Amino acid sequence: MVTIALTILLLPLLAFVLIVFVTRQNKMLSAALSIAATAVATILSLLVILPEVMAGGTDHFEWNWLRLWPGSAPQGAGETFLRLGVAIDPLTAIMLVVVTGVSFLVQVYSRSYMIEHGLLDPGYSRFFAYLSLFTFSMLAVVLANNLLFLFIGWELVGLCSYLLIGFWYDRGARRGVHLLPPWIAAKKAFLTTRVGDVGLLIGLIILWNTGGTLQLSQLFEQVDARTGPLFNASLFGQPVLFWACLCLFAGAVGKSGQFPLHVWLPDAMEGPTPVSALIHAATMVAAGVYLVARTYPLFEAAPTALTVVAVIGGFTAIFAATMGLASDDIKRILAYSTVSQLGYMMLALGAGSLAAGMFHLFTHAFFKSLLFLAAGSVIHSVGTNDITEMGGLRKIMPRTYWTMAIGGLSLAGFPLFAGFWSKDDVLAAAATGGGPILLAFGVITVFLTAFYTFRMFFLTFHGTFRGPVRAAIDTTSHPPELDAETHDAPLHESDWWMTGPLIVLAIPALVAGFWGSPLFDNRFQHFLEGGAYRDVQPNVVLAIVGAVLAIAGIGVAWMMYGARQFVAEPLARYGAVYTLLARRYYIDELYMWLIDKAVIGVASAVSTFDREALDGLVNGIAALLADFGRELRTAQTGRVQNYGLILFGGVAVIALVLVIVPMVRP
Amino acid sequence: MLEFLIPGLRHFLVLGSILFALGMYGVLSRRNAIGILLSIELMLNGVNVLMVAFARYISTQQELAGQMFAIFIITQAAAEAAVGLAIIIAVYRQRRTIQVDQLDLMKG
């Protein structure tokens, strides 16, 4: 099984290398190469790995990478090598399916999305190369059985995110206020996640220093005994392990966009929509959740760390949901939704249920990427992200409409859809392990989620079209003919390359929840946790509350947005509060101010020091030497007599010495 | 007192040394190139006196070595004077001066 896993891992990398070095000029070939590689990886994951793991098989493989200088490994070290390795267990198998499957569908979708008005995007090959590289990196994170390898993949994933967000690197900001050009959004994303990554690295260092190994299996062994160097009390009375977990979680906070490092996700929407679907909905942002899940035994052994996880997750869930209420950008609403749902996953993990968190990650991957791709289909047709300029697309884009409806219902937690089952599990976990406040957050967020999701949905598809006047043709033919004057395409349904993946994704968005629902004996949870999963009585009360709130949210949204024509934003009447939400609680401004004062202040101080003191020192020495040389040069008068004087003077001295020495010392 | 007056080895040696020292002073302090040449000739003569004095009073093996020395020094001095003066004349044609403190092209 290891060879299959390595094949899955390396196929996308191979595609990347081939595209970069061989097929760059041929755009369609590059796309085909990338899609094919991912397709094979998906098939292998789904049809080979998954069945084998479900039958109980696991496997692992390590490879010694770098030999450390003898004695440089910490005391009690289990290894004098830095190693890389892969492991295959139920968690890995599930993630493999998610990553390869969504990546495949997104790439198929991109084949048409990256075509604007009939012209291929100039960076078409580059796009697929980056997508393949990203797939490889994410697979590395997922397959790693060793925190070092995971970290390598983690960093690569961050890099790919930067490259893909800033894909249209020469574009400026879109029309509107407070919008960033893609390249700044990419920088923002990278730097913000970097803050988290530093924490992650510190966590790795702590584990390496105290535990002596980065091999997950060995760490778990150490932690099982509940004693050892990792449990020595450290700062503030908390054991070393707590700090290590906290630092690891910092990395997760960055990558998964939890508060306070959530600021990059909304702006990351400047990237192409397939990127948002793949990276910022289904996979990369899930890496943070995956990290906690992977190292879960460590967290379980440091319960305070789990509490931190739950608190941050719960708070982020409701925090992001409030911001989603006040946004008019279709992708941004989904971005806030992603942050919020990730908060749910963290809440579940922190409350003690690995299965609930991963279950929600699993379903979320499908319905969120579906929602993003559908949003992209709308954007591709209409030409704007602004839902206030949409409307009435229901009849024009039927496939997009229905698939997005399924995704939206799943997200909202409408009964029987996938999201309902996983969200219910999360709430149940919060009830037992999270405490009343976090549970309240979770429950309120259900309502908010349903509301803002369907606000977006109704404004986009219902009512009449509010955008600039264009010919609206109810057609699914492709390519549409451009308007002679405005060069706008008439509103049209997207072609099968784009709507096909939507339909494919709608299926798991609908039914994937059954795999883990109590109706079918919680098969998913059992598969994931093995014997550790305790069969609990399903919390029927919570399930009903959740369902009611979801339906209520949809209902309210219908009344405010679906049933009437949209003229002005009804919520805007809550003036100050609405502005607070719309401006994202001014956190971006706060961070910019902090950076300006702290970072730039320190940087300019250091720069001045470098310029004045250090350069001054170096230049001063040079000037000193130059002056010294200049002084010395005056001895070279060019006059022979001066030289002669020195010459004979030397002779006189020698003569003197020759005479005096025998006298003194006979 | 009388013995002091009668010239012996030491008298000649002292004379030679004085001439040599005077010549050295001239070499180092005259400005005119020909003046320097004259001083050089003076130094050489001082040395010659020393040589011949040694030859007469001291050498027991090669008895006329000092005088041979002196002959060759005279020869060399003549050749040197010839070439030196030729150079001085050439320099004078170029620069219209043979004051050595104005011939400082190698300055710096």
Place this chain on the structure above:
Amino acid sequence: MLGTTDPFTTFVGTLSFWVGAVASIAAAYLMVASIKNLIRAALALTTVLGAVAMMYALLGADFLAVSQLAIYIGAVMVLIMFAIFMTPGQIDMPGLVGRGQRLGALLVSLAIGAISIWVVIYTPWKIRDTLLDIPTAESLGGLMLTRYVLPFEIASLLLTVALIGAIVIARED
């Protein structure tokens, strides 16, 4: 000549020595330190050369004395005179050399002079028992072609080269 017991010879020798010594030192001093006119300086040098010739004679180097007169005074001084004539208008003002230089020159020459004199006077020279008083021309000639033939040949080469070199350098193009 010196070293005889004949009182008259000794008297003549002593007198000649002292006259010559004083003359040469005085002339030398004037030449280096105070004569500004080059021709007069050259003439002072000539005086010194003559006195030195007399010293050679007193030391029994008869051939050398005559060669000194012939070569030095007869040839070299004439050469120098010619050169002085060919570079007219150059008066030498010893005082115009930098003061530091003059002081240094004074010190250095005084030092070397003092050391030499001191060494000369205080070294216990082993003077030979018998002093030679023979005509030296024949001996010198013989030596020159046997023992000192190499320096002899080199000297002649030197003179040839100097001759050609001087002509080349001083040529008017």
